[in-house]
Amino acid sequence: MVEKVPMTQPGYTKLVEELRFRQQTERQRIIEAISEARAHGDLSENAEYHAAKEAQSHNEGRIGELEDYVGRAEIIDPSKLSGDSIKFGATVKLVDEDTEAEKVYQIVGDQEADVKLGRISISSPIARALIGKAVGDSVEVVAPGGSKAYEILEIRWG
Known part of the structure; x- marks a missing residue:
């Protein structure tokens, strides 16, 4: 049985907005940063590339958390x-x-x-x-x- 997460409507709305931002805007920005860093050549010593990959990992982790919270939300008025x-x-x-x-x-x-x-x-x-x-x-x-x-x-x- 899935444990519900109680929250108010404004709290739920804020989570959905953050999820949408991370999926549609932030994900695309990070992909572009990775592509740009790749264009600079050697990836082993490319700080921009490693920073962008770390940002991607953080963003994808937060997307997973948000999807979980939104999916288990029990909105209480x-x-x-x-x-x-x-x-x-x-x-x-x-x-x-x-x-x-x-x-x-x-x-x-x-x-x-x-x-x-x-x-x-x-x-x-x-x-x-x-x-x-x-x-x-x-x-x-x-x-x-x-x-x-x-x-x-x-x-x-x-």
């Missing part, structure tokens, strides 16, 4: 979700119990996480600690930077 406990797609307002600083995070798929935008991965330590919890609950998050305690102030959908 947070606006259609509801409930009193935290799950994928929830936007959660927390207060740090030590500093009183408030933070807002949306729990999203691994490929669309961007902590600077307040989007945390479903598999991150903080998201794993929040799943299943409700407003008023306190959670202890054990992260690489140490342990933090948060109180859940609000859960929003969509």
Whole structure:
């Protein structure tokens, strides 16, 4: 059985756009760079050729990853979700119990996480600690930077 990869529609769209770019634009650019480098003669000491081949390998590897993610995508629309406990797609307002600083995070798929935008991965330590919890609950998050305690102030959908 194929394990589905949860993601939001914007996250899915971004992956499809990157896949299309890598297949149609980047692949062609790299092929042209390899052809141009080949024209310079001896390939054994041709740095341009080796760099282009390495770029090709990286691009093809990423295409494979993207095809896998897109093929296993399970698109979840947070606006259609509801409930009193935290799950994928929830936007959660927390207060740090030590500093009183408030933070807002949306729990999203691994490929669309961007902590600077307040989007945390479903598999991150903080998201794993929040799943299943409700407003008023306190959670202890054990992260690489140490342990933090948060109180859940609000859960929003969509």
